[in-house]
Amino acid sequence: ILCGFDVIHGYRTIFPIPLGQACSWNEALVAESCRIAARESRLSGVHWTFSPMVDVARDARWGRVGDTFGEDPYLVTQLGVAAVKGLQGADFTGEDYVIACAKHMAGGSQPVNGINGAPNDMSERTLREVFLPPFEKCVEAGIYTVMAAHNEYDGIPCHGSRFLLTDILRGEWGFDGFVVSDWMDIERMQDYHTTGATLRDVYSQTLDAGMDMHMHGPDFYYEVLGMVRDGVIPESRIEASVRPILAAKFRLGLFENPYVGEEKTRGTLFCEEHRATALDAARESIVLLENDGILPLDPAKYRRVLVTGPFADNQVQLGDWAFRQPEENVTTVWEGLQAVSPETQFTLCDLGWNIRNITPEQVRGAVRQAAGKDLAIVVVGENSLRYHWKEKTCGENSDRYDISLYGEQEPLIRALHATGIPVVVVMTNGRPLSTEWVSENVAALIEAWEPGSLGGQAVAEVLYGKVNPSGKMPISVPRHSGQIPVYYNHKFTHHWFPYATGKSSPLYEFGYGLSYSTFEYSDLKVEKCDGGVVVSFAVRNTGGMDAAEVAQVYVGDVEASVPRPAKELKGYEKIFLKKGEQKRVEVMLTDE
Numbered sequence: 001i002l003c004g005f006d007v008i009h010g011y012r013t014i015f016p017i018p019l020g021q022a023c024s025w026n027e028a029l030v031a032e033s034c035r036i037a038a039r040e041s042r043l044s045g046v047h048w049t050f051s052p053m054v055d056v057a058r059d060a061r062w063g064r065v066g067d068t069f070g071e072d073p074y075l076v077t078q079l080g081v082a083a084v085k086g087l088q089g090a091d092f093t094g095e096d097y098v099i100a101c102a103k104h105m106a107g108g109s110q111p112v113n114g115i116n117g118a119p120n121d122m123s124e125r126t127l128r129e130v131f132l133p134p135f136e137k138c139v140e141a142g143i144y145t146v147m148a149a150h151n152e153y154d155g156i157p158c159h160g161s162r163f164l165l166t167d168i169l170r171g172e173w174g175f176d177g178f179v180v181s182d183w184m185d186i187e188r189m190q191d192y193h194t195t196g197a198t199l200r201d202v203y204s205q206t207l208d209a210g211m212d213m214h215m216h217g218p219d220f221y222y223e224v225l226g227m228v229r230d231g232v233i234p235e236s237r238i239e240a241s242v243r244p245i246l247a248a249k250f251r252l253g254l255f256e257n258p259y260v261g262e263e264k265t266r267g268t269l270f271c272e273e274h275r276a277t278a279l280d281a282a283r284e285s286i287v288l289l290e291n292d293g294i295l296p297l298d299p300a301k302y303r304r305v306l307v308t309g310p311f312a313d314n315q316v317q318l319g320d321w322a323f324r325q326p327e328e329n330v331t332t333v334w335e336g337l338q339a340v341s342p343e344t345q346f347t348l349c350d351l352g353w354n355i356r357n358i359t360p361e362q363v364r365g366a367v368r369q370a371a372g373k374d375l376a377i378v379v380v381g382e383n384s385l386r387y388h389w390k391e392k393t394c395g396e397n398s399d400r401y402d403i404s405l406y407g408e409q410e411p412l413i414r415a416l417h418a419t420g421i422p423v424v425v426v427m428t429n430g431r432p433l434s435t436e437w438v439s440e441n442v443a444a445l446i447e448a449w450e451p452g453s454l455g456g457q458a459v460a461e462v463l464y465g466k467v468n469p470s471g472k473m474p475i476s477v478p479r480h481s482g483q484i485p486v487y488y489n490h491k492f493t494h495h496w497f498p499y500a501t502g503k504s505s506p507l508y509e510f511g512y513g514l515s516y517s518t519f520e521y522s523d524l525k526v527e528k529c530d531g532g533v534v535v536s537f538a539v540r541n542t543g544g545m546d547a548a549e550v551a552q553v554y555v556g557d558v559e560a561s562v563p564r565p566a567k568e569l570k571g572y573e574k575i576f577l578k579k580g581e582q583k584r585v586e587v588m589l590t591d592e
């Protein structure tokens with residue numbers, strides 16, 4: 001048996017969600033986090049993970065934005081390929097690696113209405129320029145499986161699309177692994193897409209398209225067997241699908257030993273080395289969005305601190321696809337603060353994790369507790385935990401038409417702000433949230449995404465300046481959901497006229513993120529080289545703290561036969577600079 005499992009951002013050691021990991025722009029760290037996830041899950045009996053998700057996110061209403069590496073095809077590609085290398089190693093043999101799966105092919109991350117599985121109706125140009133490159137590069141990197149998408153593309157359900165699953169995937173890119181269906185999506189061709197009257201109709205459509213494995217259930221097996229017996233499909237069609245699946249099982253050694261030894265997981269799951277990487281990943285995933293100078297916090301100035309909000313002290317910070325973990329394996333913001341600043345007198349006003357039912361009375365209670373405090377730290381955001389399926393507001397199948405802070409969360413922040421004490425807001429959330437008032441009014445705003453097992457420790461370290469934040473947004477944040485689609489690599493005409501009653505610029509742009517330091521860029525050179533050009537420049541840390549900076553290189557076409565995006569990311573480098581230090585950065589832009 002080949003066991004597949006959604007190891008999306010960790011198995012027992014939970015890393016930040018992919019969107020958070022993407023803020024690090026650190027390919028080595030993403031690869032290492034994936035290697036650890038592969039090792040922990042493989043030792044536990046998992047052979048295959050349905051990850052990385054290399055969908056390019058273009059609609060913040062879609063609840064699965066947090067599963068992606070963001071909105072930019074280049075960044076998604078680089079991190080997707082890093083993930084494949086971390087998960088599969090050279091060829092997923094041995095005890096440390098699993099088979100990776102690039103999903104979902106293709107285009108489901110720009111659904112109409114922002115609803116999971118809804119159709120998209122994009123041009124083939126957009127499909128090929130924006131949505132397909134990450135898949136192509138994962139195939140080039142040796143990914144062994146690909147999952148089809150829920151949605152239809154150009155009027156054809158992706159599970160029945162020969163164009164996507166055979167012509168492009170195998171024909172153009174030479175993919176030689178196997179294609180798996182998404183959860184019951186072949187049956188959905190009959191029920192939802194209505195492209196077939198019977199199961200046999202849709203099974204036949206998916207086989208024609210190039211599907212190799214059905215997830216899940218016995219109907220497919222019996223029906224396909226019947227189709228072979230009836231002479232509707234040749235045995236050779238079955239062999240073509242079975243061959244790469246069996247090859248994977250041989251490579252994994254499942255015919256020699258299908259079992260795992262439980263004893264091997266001891267000392268490995270959530271071990272010190274894994275925790276250290278999860279902490280680093282959380283630190284690098286945090287984006288400082290606003291700071292009026294209050295951060296890093298001075299414990300001598302802010303002695304009595306109120307900590308409140310729904311996500312200050314629970315497991316919601318683990319994000320979608322994570323299951324309940326032993327309490328001692330999760331460091332919440334509340335716990336992190338006490339560990340990082342023991343001299344501060346913290347008071348917790350816990351509002352419970354369920355943002356659907358926080359009451360105005362609870363808000364008034366928090367305000368009462370703010371009396372006599374020097375500062376309030378408010379942890380707000382969204383809940384993506386799948387074991388809170390009915391209560392969550394984000395994650396798979398939890399899409400929203402309004403992406404502001406849900407329920408009483410903004411009233412809570414406003415009420416605390418009205419008391420006159422400084423308010424620092426920390427967000428733990430799985431999708432961009434439109435927080436215009438908060439951004440303009442609070443003393444500091446931190447985007448922590450869903451930072452995983454050690455997330456609370458990382459947040460506290462950033463608040464108290466033990467870590468200088470370096471995360472950069474991998475996605476644009478709309479001011480309002482009415483602005484969607486918002487993405488930085490748009491055509492000039494996308495923002496031709498400003499809105500009559502509000503700004504058309506995003507609240508935060510792709511690539512944005514503050515530091516406790518400042519940087520100076522100088523001495524830009526662009527020189528021809530073999531196969532492209534080399535862009536080089538100097539970056540100096542002009543602030544008072546050691547810092548990391550992500551130097552980003554964008555290109556734009558001055559003139560072209562078709563309209564091109566205003567700018568497109570084509571290279572970057574993350575550099576570490578001591579205070580006062582200068583480094584020269586070189587980024588090669590290939591002709592491609």
Ligand code: BGC
Binds near residue numbers: 006
């Ligand atoms: C999701 C996939 C996931 C699968 C298996 C589906 O609902 O779309 O991303 O891998 O379930 O859990």
